[in-house]
Amino acid sequence: GQNIDQPTEMTATEGAIVQINCTYQTSGFNGLFWYQQHAGEAPTFLSYNVLDGLEEKGRFSSFLSRSKGYSYLLLKELQMKDSASYLCAVPSGGSYIPTFGRGTSLIVHP
Amino acid sequence: DADVTQTPRNRITKTGKRIMLECSQTKGHDRMYWYRQDPGLGLRLIYYSFDVKDINKGEISDGYSVSRQAQAKFSLSLESAIPNQTALYFCATSGSISPYEQYFGPGTRLTVT
Numbered sequence: 001g002q003n004i005d006q007p008t009e010m011t012a013t014e015g016a017i018v019q020i021n022c023t024y025q026t027s028g029f030n031g032l033f034w035y036q037q038h039a040g041e042a043p044t045f046l047s048y049n050v051l052d053g054l055e056e057k058g059r060f061s062s063f064l065s066r067s068k069g070y071s072y073l074l075l076k077e078l079q080m081k082d083s084a085s086y087l088c089a090v091p092s093g094g095s096y097i098p099t100f101g102r103g104t105s106l107i108v109h110p
Numbered sequence: 111d112a113d114v115t116q117t118p119r120n121r122i123t124k125t126g127k128r129i130m131l132e133c134s135q136t137k138g139h140d141r142m143y144w145y146r147q148d149p150g151l152g153l154r155l156i157y158y159s160f161d162v163k164d165i166n167k168g169e170i171s172d173g174y175s176v177s178r179q180a181q182a183k184f185s186l187s188l189e190s191a192i193p194n195q196t197a198l199y200f201c202a203t204s205g206s207i208s209p210y211e212q213y214f215g216p217g218t219r220l221t222v223t
Contacts, residue, residue: 031210033210040217041216041217042200042214042215042216042217043153043200043212043214044214045211045212045213048210048211087152087153091210092155095209096204096209096210097143097155097158098212099155099169100152100153100154101152102150102151102152103152
């Protein structure tokens with residue numbers, strides 16, 4: 001099965017950089033997902049890492065270390081609109097269906 | 111128009127009532143999913159379907175049933191609603207080209223009194 005751990009809440013300042021960590025234990029491994037979810041809205045896909053290392057997409061980057069069971073999401077040049085929950089997830093079984101962690105609520109303040 | 115739609119968006123029902131939540135998509139995806147989200151528990155998978163003739167139970171299928179009426183439609187039923195089924199329900203889709211990327215509907219907020 002999967003066991004996913006990420007901080008419940010983080011705060012950061014507009015314009016700063018924040019790193020949201022995720023550790024996981026899984027019996028098999030097909031990758032790691034990150035989703036963003038604004039309050040009361042649907043989750044939206046951010047990234048899917050299958051290889052070790054850092055993948056960059058604009059202001060957002062995602063890092064994966066499979067040997068350590070560790071990932072992080074890096075958000076640069078924070079904006080107020082980045083206030084949201086960030087969901088770490090790992091695939092279940094041999095499929096691409098994510099099993100989600102409880103999410104990290106990020107609060108960006110001026 | 112939204113690619114993944116859910117109806118109703120909000121629903122209040124009484125214990126013991128049967129209720130159906132509907133999901134439609136215009137993305138042409140073959141894979142569809144139902145999740146529920148509870149505060150502090152995250153998103154949990156209820157059922158999923160990889161094509162019209164395929165139905166699979168997820169982590170928390172007890173008390174729920176589904177129907178895949180067409181490639182574009184996937185409905186979730188609560189045969190006899192109970193208060194602990196009060197939650198936010200999301201439908202999602204994914205395609206065979208990028209199966210790792212799910213697209214979520216706007217959600218249905220269900221309250222069972």
